[in-house]
Amino acid sequence: MYSEKVMEHFMNPRNVGEIENADGVGQVGNPKCGDIMKMYLKIEDGIIVDVKFKTFGCGSAIATSSMATEMIMGKTIDEALSLTNRAVADALDGLPPVKMHCSVLAEQAVKSAIYDYAQKNNLQFDGLEGFDPNEDHDHHHEEHED
Amino acid sequence: MKKRVYLDYSATTPMKQEVLNAMLPHFNVQFGNPSSIHCFGRENKAVIDQARQIIAKTINASADEVFFTGGGSESDNWAIKGVVSALKGKGKHIITSKIEHHAVLHTCEFLEKEGFEVTFVDVDEFGIVDLNQLQRSIRPDTILITIMYANNEIGTIQPIKEIGELAKKHNITFHVDAVQAYGNVRIDVQELKIDLLSLSAHKVYGPKGIGLLYIKKGTKIIQLIHGGAQEKRRRAGTENVPAIVGFGKAAELAYQDLEGHVKHLTFLRDKLINGLLEKIPYSRLNGHPTKRLPGNANISIEYIEGEALLLSLDMVGIACSSGSACTSGSLDPSHVLMAIGLSHEVAHGSLRFTIGDFTSEEDVDYVLKELPIIVERLRQMSPLYEKVKGGN
Amino acid sequence: MKKRVYLDYSATTPMKQEVLNAMLPHFNVQFGNPSSIHCFGRENKAVIDQARQIIAKTINASADEVFFTGGGSESDNWAIKGVVSALKGKGKHIITSKIEHHAVLHTCEFLEKEGFEVTFVDVDEFGIVDLNQLQRSIRPDTILITIMYANNEIGTIQPIKEIGELAKKHNITFHVDAVQAYGNVRIDVQELKIDLLSLSAHKVYGPKGIGLLYIKKGTKIIQLIHGGAQEKRRRAGTENVPAIVGFGKAAELAYQDLEGHVKHLTFLRDKLINGLLEKIPYSRLNGHPTKRLPGNANISIEYIEGEALLLSLDMVGIACSSGSACTSGSLDPSHVLMAIGLSHEVAHGSLRFTIGDFTSEEDVDYVLKELPIIVERLRQMSPLYEKVKGGN
Ligand SMILES: Cc1ncc(COP(=O)(O)O)c(C=O)c1O
Ligand SMILES: Cc1ncc(COP(=O)(O)O)c(C=O)c1O
Ligand code: FES
Ligand code: FES
Numbered sequence: 001m002y003s004e005k006v007m008e009h010f011m012n013p014r015n016v017g018e019i020e021n022a023d024g025v026g027q028v029g030n031p032k033c034g035d036i037m038k039m040y041l042k043i044e045d046g047i048i049v050d051v052k053f054k055t056f057g058c059g060s061a062i063a064t065s066s067m068a069t070e071m072i073m074g075k076t077i078d079e080a081l082s083l084t085n086r087a088v089a090d091a092l093d094g095l096p097p098v099k100m101h102c103s104v105l106a107e108q109a110v111k112s113a114i115y116d117y118a119q120k121n122n123l124q125f126d127g128l129e130g131f132d133p134n135e136d137h138d139h140h141h142e143e144h145e146d
Numbered sequence: 147m148k149k150r151v152y153l154d155y156s157a158t159t160p161m162k163q164e165v166l167n168a169m170l171p172h173f174n175v176q177f178g179n180p181s182s183i184h185c186f187g188r189e190n191k192a193v194i195d196q197a198r199q200i201i202a203k204t205i206n207a208s209a210d211e212v213f214f215t216g217g218g219s220e221s222d223n224w225a226i227k228g229v230v231s232a233l234k235g236k237g238k239h240i241i242t243s244k245i246e247h248h249a250v251l252h253t254c255e256f257l258e259k260e261g262f263e264v265t266f267v268d269v270d271e272f273g274i275v276d277l278n279q280l281q282r283s284i285r286p287d288t289i290l291i292t293i294m295y296a297n298n299e300i301g302t303i304q305p306i307k308e309i310g311e312l313a314k315k316h317n318i319t320f321h322v323d324a325v326q327a328y329g330n331v332r333i334d335v336q337e338l339k340i341d342l343l344s345l346s347a348h349k350v351y352g353p354k355g356i357g358l359l360y361i362k363k364g365t366k367i368i369q370l371i372h373g374g375a376q377e378k379r380r381r382a383g384t385e386n387v388p389a390i391v392g393f394g395k396a397a398e399l400a401y402q403d404l405e406g407h408v409k410h411l412t413f414l415r416d417k418l419i420n421g422l423l424e425k426i427p428y429s430r431l432n433g434h435p436t437k438r439l440p441g442n443a444n445i446s447i448e449y450i451e452g453e454a455l456l457l458s459l460d461m462v463g464i465a466c467s468s469g470s471a472c473t474s475g476s477l478d479p480s481h482v483l484m485a486i487g488l489s490h491e492v493a494h495g496s497l498r499f500t501i502g503d504f505t506s507e508e509d510v511d512y513v514l515k516e517l518p519i520i521v522e523r524l525r526q527m528s529p530l531y532e533k534v535k536g537g538n
Numbered sequence: 539m540k541k542r543v544y545l546d547y548s549a550t551t552p553m554k555q556e557v558l559n560a561m562l563p564h565f566n567v568q569f570g571n572p573s574s575i576h577c578f579g580r581e582n583k584a585v586i587d588q589a590r591q592i593i594a595k596t597i598n599a600s601a602d603e604v605f606f607t608g609g610g611s612e613s614d615n616w617a618i619k620g621v622v623s624a625l626k627g628k629g630k631h632i633i634t635s636k637i638e639h640h641a642v643l644h645t646c647e648f649l650e651k652e653g654f655e656v657t658f659v660d661v662d663e664f665g666i667v668d669l670n671q672l673q674r675s676i677r678p679d680t681i682l683i684t685i686m687y688a689n690n691e692i693g694t695i696q697p698i699k700e701i702g703e704l705a706k707k708h709n710i711t712f713h714v715d716a717v718q719a720y721g722n723v724r725i726d727v728q729e730l731k732i733d734l735l736s737l738s739a740h741k742v743y744g745p746k747g748i749g750l751l752y753i754k755k756g757t758k759i760i761q762l763i764h765g766g767a768q769e770k771r772r773r774a775g776t777e778n779v780p781a782i783v784g785f786g787k788a789a790e791l792a793y794q795d796l797e798g799h800v801k802h803l804t805f806l807r808d809k810l811i812n813g814l815l816e817k818i819p820y821s822r823l824n825g826h827p828t829k830r831l832p833g834n835a836n837i838s839i840e841y842i843e844g845e846a847l848l849l850s851l852d853m854v855g856i857a858c859s860s861g862s863a864c865t866s867g868s869l870d871p872s873h874v875l876m877a878i879g880l881s882h883e884v885a886h887g888s889l890r891f892t893i894g895d896f897t898s899e900e901d902v903d904y905v906l907k908e909l910p911i912i913v914e915r916l917r918q919m920s921p922l923y924e925k926v927k928g929g930n
Contacts, residue, residue, distance in 0.1 A: 001580060002457075010454070011461060016527050031530060034451050034479065034494035038529040054529040058453035062527065152578060157571040158776055166565050173558050173745070179549040183848055184857035186544060216608025216747060219765040219775035249765030249774055256764050348776060353565070355608060355747045355778030370762070372648050373611040373641030382641055383611035384550055384740060386747030456575055465576035 003093035006063040013066035015073070017052040024120070026112025026133065029105055035061045039069070039109040043117055048072050048080055053109070060099040064088050064106040072110055077117075080110055081127025149463040151509045155349075155441055155502030156298055156326060157467055161392065162351040162503075168395040169353065172388040180385045181376060190387050197394025204401045205343060206334040207360050213377045214390055217357040218325040218346030220370065222249035222292075224359055224381070225321040225342040228367035229290050230262055233319070237287030240264045241318075243275045244485040245302075246294050250323055251481070254292075272434035273302035273486050281312055290319050295327035299482040299498055300433030301442025303331065310339030319365060325349055325357075329400035330408065330439050341365045347389065351503065352396030356389035407503060411440035414501045414510050419443045421514040426521050428534070432483060432496060441501035446488060449531040450495045450524045458520040459497075464513055466499045491530070541855040543901045547741075547833055547894030548690055548718060549859055553784065554743040554895075560787040561745065564780040572777045573768060582779050589786025596793045597716075597735060598726040599752050605769045606782055609749040610717040610738030612762065614641035614684075616751055616773070617713045617734040620759035621682050622654055625711070629679030632656045633710075635667045636877040637694075638686050642715055643873070646684075664826035665694035665878050672701065676708050683712050687719035691874040691890055692825030693834025695723065702731030711757060717741055717749075721792035722800065722831050733757045739781065743895065744788030748781035799895060803832035806893045806902050811835045813906040818913050820926070824875060824888060833893035838880060841923040842887045842916045850912040851889075856905055858891045883922070 002010070019040040029036040035057035042050035051073055053065040068088050072080040085103035089095045095103060112133045118125055152160075172193070178186025180194055195209065202209045215221045230240060242254050244266045254264045265283040268276045275293060291313045296303045306322060313320035321342040324333055329350035335343055343360040347353055361367060361380075373382025400407070423429055428448040447455065452468035459466060468480075479493035488496070499513065525531040544552075564585070570578025572586055587601065594601045607613045622632065634646050636658045646656045657675040660668045667685060683705045688695045698714060705712035713734040716725055721742035727735055735752040739745055753759060753772075765774025792799070815821055820840040839847065844860035851858060860872070871885035880888070891905065917923040 001575060007457070007461075010457060013527065018532070027529065031494075032490040034490070036529050054527055054532060056449065056528040056530045057451050059457040061451070062454060150577075152570075154571070154574060154576065154578065157574050157579075158569065160566040160569040163566070174552040174555070177550065177552040178544075178857070179546070182546060182549050182857070182859055183845070184546065184852045184859070185542070185855075186546065186857045187549075216612060217775040217778075219763050220608060220612075222765065223763045223774075247765065248767075249763075252764040252774070256761070346776070353778075353780070354776055355781050369648070371611050371615045371641075372644040373614065373639070375640075382615075382644070383609040384738070384746055386609075386745075388745070389747050453575070460576045463577075465570070465574070465578045467574055467576070 001096055002059060002063075005093040006060060006095065009063035009066040009092065010059045013062055015052050015066065015069040016054065018054065019050055019052050024113040024115075024117030026109050026114070026116050028108040028112050028133070029057070031056065034058065035102065035105060037061065037065055037105050037109040039065075039113040041113045041117060043077065046076055048075055048077070057105070058099070058102065060095055060102040061105060063092055064095075064103045065109065067091050068106040068110055077114055077125060078127060081114060081125055083107060083110055149512070151464045151512055153464065153466045153499040153501060153505065153509065153513065155505075156498065156500035158348050158354065159351045159502055160504065161353060162396065162399060164399060165352055165392045165395045169388040169392040172391055177387070180387060181374065190385075194385055194387060194390045197390045200394045201345075201358060201397045204333070204397050205360060206336050210378065211360055211363055213359050213361060213381050214385065214393075215357040215359055215381060216383075217355055218323070218344055218349070219249040219357075221344035221346070221357045221359040222247070222323055223253050224370040225344060225367070226250065226253045226290065226292055227257070228370055229319050229321065229342070229365070230257060231368045232366040233289040237289040238262045239285050239288040241267060241280060241283055241288060241291045243267045243269060243293055245269050245273055245297055245482045246292070247298055247323055247325070250292055250294065269485050271487050272437070273297055273300045273432075273482065274434060274437070275304050275309070277305065277308055277312075280309065284312070284316050284318070288316065288318050290321060292321040292323070295322050295324040295333070296330070296439050297433070297482060298326045299480055300444045300486065301326075301439035302433045303327065303437045303439065306338050306340070314339045326439060330441065332404060335360055335362065342367070347393035347396055350396050350400045353389045353392040356386055356393050358393070408440045410503070411501050411505075414505055414507065415441055415443050417507070418499060418501070418510045418513060419445070421510070422517060425514065425518045432486060432488070443499040443501070444496060445499075446483075446492045446496045447521055448492055448495055449528045449534065450521060452495050452497060454524050455495070455497055455520065458524065459517065462516050462520075464516060466497055468496055468498065541904070543856045543904055545856060545858045545891040545893060545897065545901065545905065547897075548890065548892035550740050550746065551743045551894055552896065553745060554788065554791060556791060557744055557784045557787045561780040561784040564783055569779070572779060573766065582777075586777055586779060586782045589782045592786045593737075593750060593789045596725070596789050597752060598728050602770065603752055603755055605751050605753060605773050606777065606785075607749040607751055607773060608775075609747055610715070610736055610741070611641040611749075613736035613738070613749045613751040614639070614715055615645050616762035617736060617759070618642065618645045618682065618684055619649070620762055621711050621713065621734070621757070622649060623760045624758040625681040629677075629681040630654045631677050631680040633659060633672060633675055633680060633683045635659045635661060635685055637661050637665055637689055637874045638684070639690055639715055639717070642684055642686065661877050663879050664829070665689055665692045665824075665874065666826060666829065667696050667701070669697060669700055669704075673704060676704070676710070680708070680710050683710050685714060687714050687716040687725070688722070688831050689825070689874060690718045691872055692836045692878065693718075693831035694825045695719065695829045695831065698730050698732070706731045718831060722803075722833065724796060727752055727754065734759070739785040739788055742788050742792045745781045745784040748778055748785050750785070800832045802895070803893050803897075806897055806899065807833055807835050809899070810891060810893070810902045810905060811837070813902070814909060817906065817910045824878060824880070835891040835893070836888060837891070838875075838884045838888045839913055840884055840887055841920045841926065842913060844886050844888055846916050847887070847889055847912065850916065851909065854908045854912075856908060858889055860888055860890065
């Protein structure tokens with residue numbers, strides 16, 4: 001069902017935890033749907049110098065969180081904002097179709113944490129245009145193949 | 147090879163060696179079509195009649211009331227669609243429960259689209275059908291009550307006798323899905339006033355792809371599969387001789403020492419349940435504490451999602467399930483766990499362990515050792531658990 | 539043991555050893571439910587997908603267009619009932635032939651009672667469907683044409699391609715029962731413009747109780763068996779893993795040397811037919827002389843009743859049939875033999891020998907030696923034969 005890469009990240013997730021006094025914190029998902037992702041960022045001079053996550057969710061949710069943190073670590077904010085769910089999924093050697101939405105969650109969690117940072121510091125980022133952190137991501141049926 | 151502990155007997159069971167031995171000759175030696183009149187056929191005719199008799203006896207039916215099908219789902223579909231088609235002149239109302247297997251539930255939902263009306267009766271927190279509500283929902287045009295004997299997810303055993311009497315009193319046909327109960331409880335279709343009963347062999351150490359429908363003499367029902375004259379012209383298709391023979395043998399074994407089987411399973415189940423509830427904080431048992439299948443342990447573990455648990459258990463060789471196997475393609479929480487009142491979050495974090503004849507005490511001990519470690523690891527990652535700890 | 543010669547391969551076949559070997563591990567070792575996400579399940583998921591691919595390839599379909607069922611009869615019922623239910627808003631007319639298998643015929647007759655209208659097209663003296671009549675019977679409300687690929691009694695192969703083109707031209711769903719043709723002719727569902735195709739494994743040295751329905755992508759059809767999410771939510775029921783694996787292996791073997799198989803059977807068949815017609819006066823071949831299944835020899839022997847022949851052959855260890863196995867409960871003469879224009883008397887005196895991969899030339903020689911003796915003995919008893927001889 002899952003690639004070896006997914007299982008590896010699921011069993012040994014990178015960057016699990018919290019950052020005290022984080023510069024940006026974002027949470028997406030909904031426990032009703034069985035998944036919540038929370039992302040913490042430490043940002044210095046526009047660079048993400050530390051990132052941690054906590055996730056309540058399936059194997060794919062945990063693996064995508066882990067991969068996403070690896071992919072944005074040390075990157076600029078603009079680079080982090082350009083991270084797509086597809087890129088996360090590809091980096092994990094793919095996800096089953098019904099699980100693609102978990103990677104969407106990872107992309108949203110990153111954006112949501114940066115949004116929080118932008119709000120606190122009165123900053124604007126092109127990559128956040130149109131992003132609404134409170135949008136209800138009722139994603140559970142969109143990728144259903146029939 | 148790495149350790150493998152199978153605790154998913156409600157999904158399917160391995161065949162017992164005696165069952166396989168009984169089947170083997172019928173694959174390529176005694177392989178004739180039982181409907182043929184030559185000796186290759188006749189010798190198998192006798193063989194399937196014998197299996198039919200063995201199984202009929204285990205439910206106190208007569209051999210001419212039991213009909214082989216391609217599995218439990220076909221039996222359920224046949225029973226429900228067959229009865230309502232036969233009785234559609236008489237009424238259009240069906241009563242079932244909210245916690246039926248999908249083979250019943252989706253069939254009823256399909257019939258709703260065809261113009262029938264269905265009442266889905268509630269269950270209590272233990273998963274027991276609300277008898278008062280069931281009684282109140284009976285209408286003059288109710289033509290079928292279909293209630294499962296024991297639930298496949300939480301193992302709760304229903305008050306079938308009371309429902310049978312209610313159905314009888316109102317002259318309503320009564321179907322029971324006993325796929326999970328068979329081999330785990332003693333079933334007497336006459337005493338329980340059951341008109342139709344579904345069974346499936348692969349849940350009792352028999353082969354896959356063979357089921358049975360008991361049809362009480364005189365019950366009005368039309369065919370689901372038309373064609374040849376097999377099964378007294380009520381279910382067409384070349385008889386699946388090896389599978390029928392295997393089902394017969396499995397039935398014989400299941401009921402030759404039912405008490406021993408139940409005792410073995412209950413002991414292990416209770417050890418597992420008590421051990422897990424004790425070792426894992428924020429966990430609870432789903433289903434009824436005593437009116438439950440001897441092998442079923444369904445546990446909710448808060449603040450973790452079920453699939454993550456399943457995968458982690460799988461990594462250490464433990465096979466169990468969350469909800470029923472046939473729904474694991476879906477991302478929705480189990481309809482059964484929702485019906486007993488669990489919140490979405492808690493329902494999502496539920497595990498079903500089902501114990502069987504080949505389960506040992508070491509298997510249970512292994513789960514008791516591994517699962518708490520896994521739970522702790524996953525909870526460390528969970529943003530929900532953080533808050534709980536903080537709050538305490 | 540007394541000599542036993544099995545010449546009833548169209549009724550059912552013994553499983554090949556390779557098929558059994560492929561199935562064996564799945565009964566009690568690799569026995570998991572493919573819908574489970576643990577490793578016991580996943581390892582079998584891959585296994586059934588592989589079988590699906592093998593079979594799909596033999597009919598030039600893609601793997602996601604083939605769905606496993608509980609047998610050929612279920613496939614026929616699903617195809618026919620499923621299509622007409624899905625299209626009942628569009629029309630109510632079905633076209634089939636007079637010589638279909640009962641799984642098709644009785645399903646159509648059932649649907650007539652439900653308000654559908656069915657045209658049963660005639661066949662010629664060889665059993666070939668009257669294409670002109672078929673064409674003329676097409677109406678604006680025709681929603682389904684169902685015609686068998688090859689007949690199970692007389693072995694006649696139909697002009698499927700022509701019918702497929704006709705159906706396509708009029709935008710009518712086309713179902714083909716290929717239960718007897720499969721493994722004996724090359725079938726290309728795309729070239730033949732087939733929308734639905736029924737198969738059954740036990741006719742091609744595979745297990746009983748497993749069939750398949752090919753459903754061309756986009757074909758409108760509703761489910762026959764509702765329930766779990768198996769078979770991409772189109773056919774519920776725990777997957778019959780051993781049988782699916784066996785079907786896959788049987789399909790692979792059947793098409794790995796189709797030419798060799800056909801050559802072997804055709805040689806023996808022609809030897810049998812020619813030998814019998816030569817040695818037995820007042821006998822005739824039923825079905826088409828060349829457009830017939832390679833293993834089918836259906837012979838009418840005048841002035842004798844079929845059952846007496848069957849029993850006498852059985853006494854010397856020869857197993858064959860009169861008509862199809864599933865009708866042998868009935869005393870009516872075969873509907874197929876009536877449709878090709880035989881009189882009642884002649885139809886009653888017909889025998890079907892069907893040759894298979896394990897048939898040897900000695901088997902055929904044995905029949906050629908024994909049957910004329912039996913015929914002579916029974917004719918001596920027949921008041922009809924007396925007159926003939928007198929007249930000569
Ligand atoms: C042409 C044809 N269709 C359908 C069937 C039914 O197949 P099964 O007996 O596997 O249900 C048979 C054989 O019995 C057959 O010969
Ligand atoms: C209660 C119940 N009913 C029906 C079924 C369907 O049986 P089968 O998978 O053999 O079709 C199952 C198992 O899947 C079940 O647990
Ligand atoms: S997070 Fe919802 S299924 Fe993976
Ligand atoms: S004489 Fe026996 S069946 Fe007619």
